[in-house]
Amino acid sequence: MKKYISIEDYFKEQNNVKAQKKLLKNIIFILCLLIFIFSIYTILNWQINNSKIRQINNEINEIIDIKNNNENQQLVNPPNNLNDNYFYYINFPFLTVNFSKLLLKNNNTVGYIKINNTAVNYPVVQGSDNEFYLNHSFDKSENKAGWIFLDFRGNLIDLVDNNVIYGHSRLDATLFGSLNLVLTSEWQNNKDNYVIYLSTLKENMLFQIFSIYTIPKESYYITPNFASIEKKKNWLNEMKKRNVAPIDTLVNENDKILTLSTCQNNYGGRIVVHSKLIKKQKNT
Numbered sequence: 001m002k003k004y005i006s007i008e009d010y011f012k013e014q015n016n017v018k019a020q021k022k023l024l025k026n027i028i029f030i031l032c033l034l035i036f037i038f039s040i041y042t043i044l045n046w047q048i049n050n051s052k053i054r055q056i057n058n059e060i061n062e063i064i065d066i067k068n069n070n071e072n073q074q075l076v077n078p079p080n081n082l083n084d085n086y087f088y089y090i091n092f093p094f095l096t097v098n099f100s101k102l103l104l105k106n107n108n109t110v111g112y113i114k115i116n117n118t119a120v121n122y123p124v125v126q127g128s129d130n131e132f133y134l135n136h137s138f139d140k141s142e143n144k145a146g147w148i149f150l151d152f153r154g155n156l157i158d159l160v161d162n163n164v165i166y167g168h169s170r171l172d173a174t175l176f177g178s179l180n181l182v183l184t185s186e187w188q189n190n191k192d193n194y195v196i197y198l199s200t201l202k203e204n205m206l207f208q209i210f211s212i213y214t215i216p217k218e219s220y221y222i223t224p225n226f227a228s229i230e231k232k233k234n235w236l237n238e239m240k241k242r243n244v245a246p247i248d249t250l251v252n253e254n255d256k257i258l259t260l261s262t263c264q265n266n267y268g269g270r271i272v273v274h275s276k277l278i279k280k281q282k283n284t
Contacts, residue, residue: 053145053174056138060123063101066112068093069281076277077254084250086208088191090279094204095197097283106138111156113148113165114197117187119178124165124198126150134168145170153224156200159256159277161232164222169262169271176262179271182212188245196258196275204283207258207275210249213242217268222261229253239274251276 111124133149154163167176226232255276
C-alpha cells in the first residue's frame with residue numbers, strides 16, 4: 001500500500017485522479033458527439049444526393065421520347081444452331097430514343113440503357129476519364145451518387161471489343177442500385193430478362209446476356225481491347241466460367257461485348273454482367 005508524507009498529499013493525488021477521469025470522460029463525450037454529428041451529416045448528404053438523382057431522372061423521363069420498334073433490323077453474328085436462344089431474343093423490339101433534348105442537358109450523352117425488371121433505365125454519359133462521373137450527376141453538378149457512364153476507352157458508335165458501363169449501387173435502387181436483382185433466382189428464372197436494350201445516337205442495339213457473377217475488384221474483366229484473337233478467346237472463356245446464372249449462351253471472338261459493373265459491397269466486391277450484341281438498327 002502506497003504511503004503518503006501527509007494527508008494533504010493523499011487528497012492532492014486523489015484530486016488529480018478525479019481530474020484525469022473527468023478529462024477522459026470529456027474527451028470520450030466529445031469524440032462521440034463528433035461521430036454523431038458526422039453520421040447525421042453523412043445521412044443527410046446521402047439523402048440529398050439521392051433526392052437530386054430522382055429529380056434529374058424525373059426531368060429526363062419528361063423530356064425524352066422512347067419507343068419500341070423492330071424495323072430494318074440487322075442480325076449480328078448469328079449462331080449456326082437454329083435452336084439457340086439467340087433466335088428467341090432477336091424478336092425483342094429495339095429501344096429507340098430521341099437524344100436531342102438529352103444532349104442539350106449534357107453533351108457527354110452517348111447512349112441510353114434499359115434492363116428488364118430492374119430500375120436501370122438511364123442515359124449513359126462518357127467523360128475523358130473514369131473519375132468525373134463517379135461524383136457528378138447527369139447535369140454535371142457535384143453529387144456523390146455519380147451517374148451511369150461508359151468507360152473512357154469504350155465507344156458505343158464504333159464498338160470496341162469490350163465496352164464497359166459503370167454505375168454506383170445506391171441503396172434506394174437508383175442508378176445501378178437495382179442491378180443486384182440479377183443475382184436473385186426470381187430474376188434469373190425469367191427468360192425474358194436476359195437482354196439489354198441500348199440506344200445510341202447512331203444505332204439501336206440489343207445485347208444478349210451470357211454471364212452474371214460477383215468478384216473482388218480487379219481489372220481483367222474490364223479489358224477494353226485484346227492484342228490477339230487468342231487473348232479474346234481466353235477472356236471470353238474465363239468470363240463464361242464465372243457465370244452463376246442458369247444460361248448457356250454461345251459467344252465467340254467475333255462478338256462485340258457490353259459489360260456492366262457496379263459495387264456489391266463496401267469491401268471492393270463487384271457485380272458484373274456480360275452481354276453480346278445480337279442485332280442492331282440505324283437510329284433515325
